[in-house]
Amino acid sequence: MDSRSPVTPPEGGGQGGSRTERGLRPALAAVGLVVALALPYVLPGTTSLLVIVGVFFLIVLGLNLLMGQAGQTSLGQTLFMAIGGYGAGLLALKLHWPTALAAAGMAVVSAGVAAVLGAAFLRLRGYYLALATLGLAVITQNLATGLGPLTGGPSGLVGIPSLRLGPIVFFSDQANYYLVLVVCGLGAWFVGNLQRGQTGRALSAIAADPQAAAMLGIKPSRYKTRAFVVSAVFASLGGSLYAFYFRFISPEMVGVTVAFAIVIMLTLGGARTLAGPLIGALLLQGLPMAGQRVALWEPLVAGLVLIVIVTYFPLGIWGGTRALIGRWRP
Amino acid sequence: MNMVDSIQVVLGGLIVGCVYALIAVGMSLIYSVSRIINLAQGGFVVLAALTAVSLQQRLGTSPFVVLVLVVLIFTVGLGAVDIVVMRPAARRATPDQVLLVTVGVLQTIGGLLLLLWGSLPYTMQPFTGAKPLVIGGVKIATQYFWIVGALALAVAGLWFLLHRTGLGLTMRATAQNPEAARLNGVDVDRVRLIAFGISGAMAALAGATVIPMTFLQFDTVTPYAVTGFIAAVIGGLGSTAGAVAGGLLLGVLEGVFSRYTSSSLAEVAAIAVLIILLLLRPAGLFGRVSEVRR
Numbered sequence: 238m239d240s241r242s243p244v245t246p247p248e249g250g251g252q253g254g255s256r257t258e259r260g261l262r263p264a265l266a267a268v269g270l271v272v273a274l275a276l277p278y279v280l281p282g283t284t285s286l287l288v289i290v291g292v293f294f295l296i297v298l299g300l301n302l303l304m305g306q307a308g309q310t311s312l313g314q315t316l317f318m319a320i321g322g323y324g325a326g327l328l329a330l331k332l333h334w335p336t337a338l339a340a341a342g343m344a345v346v347s348a349g350v351a352a353v354l355g356a357a358f359l360r361l362r363g364y365y366l367a368l369a370t371l372g373l374a375v376i377t378q379n380l381a382t383g384l385g386p387l388t389g390g391p392s393g394l395v396g397i398p399s400l401r402l403g404p405i406v407f408f409s410d411q412a413n414y415y416l417v418l419v420v421c422g423l424g425a426w427f428v429g430n431l432q433r434g435q436t437g438r439a440l441s442a443i444a445a446d447p448q449a450a451a452m453l454g455i456k457p458s459r460y461k462t463r464a465f466v467v468s469a470v471f472a473s474l475g476g477s478l479y480a481f482y483f484r485f486i487s488p489e490m491v492g493v494t495v496a497f498a499i500v501i502m503l504t505l506g507g508a509r510t511l512a513g514p515l516i517g518a519l520l521l522q523g524l525p526m527a528g529q530r531v532a533l534w535e536p537l538v539a540g541l542v543l544i545v546i547v548t549y550f551p552l553g554i555w556g557g558t559r560a561l562i563g564r565w566r567p
Numbered sequence: 568m569n570m571v572d573s574i575q576v577v578l579g580g581l582i583v584g585c586v587y588a589l590i591a592v593g594m595s596l597i598y599s600v601s602r603i604i605n606l607a608q609g610g611f612v613v614l615a616a617l618t619a620v621s622l623q624q625r626l627g628t629s630p631f632v633v634l635v636l637v638v639l640i641f642t643v644g645l646g647a648v649d650i651v652v653m654r655p656a657a658r659r660a661t662p663d664q665v666l667l668v669t670v671g672v673l674q675t676i677g678g679l680l681l682l683l684w685g686s687l688p689y690t691m692q693p694f695t696g697a698k699p700l701v702i703g704g705v706k707i708a709t710q711y712f713w714i715v716g717a718l719a720l721a722v723a724g725l726w727f728l729l730h731r732t733g734l735g736l737t738m739r740a741t742a743q744n745p746e747a748a749r750l751n752g753v754d755v756d757r758v759r760l761i762a763f764g765i766s767g768a769m770a771a772l773a774g775a776t777v778i779p780m781t782f783l784q785f786d787t788v789t790p791y792a793v794t795g796f797i798a799a800v801i802g803g804l805g806s807t808a809g810a811v812a813g814g815l816l817l818g819v820l821e822g823v824f825s826r827y828t829s830s831s832l833a834e835v836a837a838i839a840v841l842i843i844l845l846l847l848r849p850a851g852l853f854g855r856v857s858e859v860r861r
Contacts, residue, residue, distance in 0.1 A: 310663050312670075357846055367666055368604070368796065369845050372838045375793050379838075383831035493789045494677075497670055504667060536785075537678025543671030547664050548656045 273418055277411050284410040286526050288482055290518045291417035292475045297502045297514035298421075298428050299471025303464040304500070305508025306437055308444030309359065309366055313373030314499050317347045317469040319381055319491040321476030323388055326397040326486055336400045340477035344470045351469030355462035374496035381488035393487025400481040413482045420478065424471060425511050431467075432509070440464055494536075501543050507553025516555050571704040576822050582711050582780070584818020585718045586612070589773035590795025591802060591810035592721060593766030599742035599805040601759045603657060606669040608770060609792030610676035615641050615774030616783050617680060620689045630694040630775075638771040645767025648672065649760050657759075673792055680785035688782035710779050717772040718811070725765065725807060738762070742805065790834070794821075797841040 277284045296314060303309050321343045328339035358369050381388050388394055400407040400416065407416050431437050439460050442450040447457045480486040489495075498521055506517030521539060525532040550557045594608045615637050622633045656668040693710040700707040729735035741748040741758045749755050798817045802809025817837055824833035 308663070310666070361845065365845060367663065368800070369842055371793060372797075372842045372845075375790075376835050376838050379831040379835045383829045383835065385829075493793070494786075497674060500667065500670070501674070533682060534678070537675055537682055540671045540673070540675030540678050543674060544652055544656070544668050547667045547671065548652075548659055551660065551664060 270422075277414055283526075284414050286523060288410060288413045288417050289479075290515075290522045291414070291421050292479045292482070293499065293502060293518040293522060294515050295417070295421050295424050295478070296472045296475040296499055297506075297518055298424050298511070299468035299475075300499060300503055301508055301514055302428055302431065302440070303461075303468040304503060305510075306432060306440040306444065307461050307464045309461055309464070310500070311370045311465070311468065312367055312496050312500055313370030313377070314468065314472045315491040315493070315496040316373045316377045317351065317472035318476035318479070318495070319377045320347045320350065321473030322480035322486040322491065323381065323394060323476075324473075325477040326394050326480045327387070329398050330394070330396055336398055336481060337402055340400070340474060340481070343477060344473045347469040347473035348466045351466045352462060355465035356458070359458060359461045359465065371493075371496070374493045377496075378488050378492045381491055388488075391488060393485055393490075394480075395485050397480050397484045397486065399484060400478070407481070413478075417478060417482075420474065429511055436460065436463070498539070501539055503553075504543060505546055505553060507556030510555050510559075513553050513555040517553070574705050576826055577819055578705065578707070578711075580819035580822025581815055582714055582818070583822065584798075584815035585714045586773050586777045586791075586814075587795050587798040587817050588811045588814025589718055589721060589769050590791065591798035591814045592725065592807055593769040594795060594799045595802070595804055595807060595810040596725065597759070597762050597766050598799070600738055600745070600762045601653075601657065601755075602662065602745070603653065603665055603759075604669065604796070604804070605672075605766070606666065606792050606796060607672035607676060608766060609790075609795040610673045610788040611641060611645065611767065611770035612774040612777070612791050612795075613783050613785075613788045614676050614680060615771040616778035617684050617689055617774075619775040619778055620691050621684075623691055630692070634772075634775045637775045638768050641767035641771035642764045643767075645770070646760055646764040649763035653759070653763070654756060673788060677785050677788045680788065684785065686784060686786075688784040689778070690782050691778045693779040694776075708780065710776070714776045714780070717776045721769050721772055722807065722811060728765075734761070794834075794837070797838065800841060801844060
């Protein structure tokens with residue numbers, strides 16, 4: 238029963254799509270960009286929410302490569318969020334590093350940690366990997382709480398400065414939104430290229446059948462570790478942006494619940510695509526903002542939706558919709 | 568730290584360990600007959616505990632009636648969860664995805680607790696008086712006996728079922744080789760349903776007996792789920808004796824660690840042990856290696 242292959246890739250998922258789709262892509266991207274640029278003016282009240290959605294979109298994008306493409310479930314992305322958030326926050330606050338340098342430095346640290354952990358962890362099969370990374374998530378939250386003198390304990394690290402690039406200080410919601418937009422755009426471009434290119438196909442091959450992939454000369458451990466490193470860098474950058482935006486970071490922001498939420502966002506929206514993570518992040522972060530009553534229901538609904546999606550719609554909302562549209566086409 | 572204190576710490580750890588052991592035994596049973604890791608098991612313990620509190624408040628009956636009621640409710644309840652959630656998931660999804668489904672169940676339990684009980688912590692009166700027994704300076708709360716009794720009852724009952732009944736033979740056959748059991752006419756779905764029912768009874772026993780000793784609320788589901796799972800892995804998934812040993816060991820370790828540092832750092836140490844164990848001896852103390860590594 239362990240040999241059942243994971244989700245089959247959606248039509249043209251790794252190959253750049255049909256010709257019409259390829260023609261449409263720049264147009265769609267342009268429309269998306271205009272909408273994204275105009276959003277803070279059209280819906281001024283939601284800018285803060287959009288920043289958070291953007292941060293999680295970035296983190297889920299990174300995980301998409303590891304989980305969606307390579308089929309390796311990681312429940313521990315909050316470890317890298319915490320390295321990025323706490324690390325960059327502390328460097329900027331205590332050692333007065335320039336904020337952008339602190340974020341970049343911590344992304345490098347995260348990459349190193351992921352390379353070391355990946356070499357050890359990615360040997361574990363299927364759900365043992367998921368469980369080892371779940372251990373990382375629990376350790377992360379407990380370290381953030383327990384290392385009081387360094388992290389500020391349960392009440393969190395306060396007084397983190399805003400991100401500063403040369404003369405620009407990203408203090409307002411709007412400035413942060415455009416910053417996150419640029420970073421997400423670059424991230425999506427990078428992941429999109431990687432998915433369509435040779436690396437993406439190698440990762441898909443590993444997800445489908447690691448032994449067959451190895452026989453074709455694809456070294457599963459090397460590619461999986463690379464995907465893990467990329468996902469760690471994305472999570473670390475997301476964590477740094479998160480901390481610089483709120484000028485604060487607490488154990489709850491990198492808690493186990495958040496680790497679950499990241500995986501739920503990816504599964505909900507649909508792995509192996511760029512739109513899926515965005516839809517997932519929007520739904521999961523956006524719903525609680527709809528009101529107090531909705532916020533109370535949100536954990537319950539998120540859990541039920543995860544069960545239904547994983548069981549009946551393994552391609553997620555976006556992947557499922559695309560498959561449906563594909564079926565209608567002559 | 569003097570002798571009496573040390574004994575007190577170890578004793579407290581063993582009691583917490585009994586609860587972990589009950590969670591781990593339930594997880595281990597489900598894993599052995601279906602290869603499903605039910606992360607939600609620890610969540611059901613908290614749900615059972617708060618159900619017991621509410622039943623006690625509404626009915627005002629003796630805690631033993633409440634205990635029996637909760638065990639019945641959760642035996643049937645987990646059977647229903649198996650039919651409604653796990654059966655379709657196990658048919659359609661890969662093992663990885665089934666694990667995500669149980670994460671979904673865990674999240675759902677947390678959401679249900681938040682919705683029905685709010686975010687305040689709950690506790691309950693001890694079953695038999697709040698006055699502890701004192702033996703040689705060591706305080707033993709009478710509730711300790713109920714917790715140990717619950718674990719003993721669960722393990723003895725499970726052993727009897729597995730080794731002295733026809734149903735148990737079927738279950739052991741399924742655990743050893745599900746495919747071969749199915750070919751011999753065993754209804755594997757029914758075996759899994761029974762395993763879920765039993766694990767529900769165990770979650771109810773753990774929840775209803777531990778709640779007088781602690782405070783539980785919606786966000787305690789994840790720690791219980793994770794620690795119970797760690798206990799099961801330390802013991803080697805699929806082994807009842809291993810699950811009990813793993814649970815007790817973990818409880819004592821946490822108790823001793825938290826003597827010297829904060830409880831959150833104690834948990835870090837416990838989980839670091841798990842991860843190192845997964846990497847060095849992935850089959851646990853009582854299990855087989857081949858299933859874990861590629």
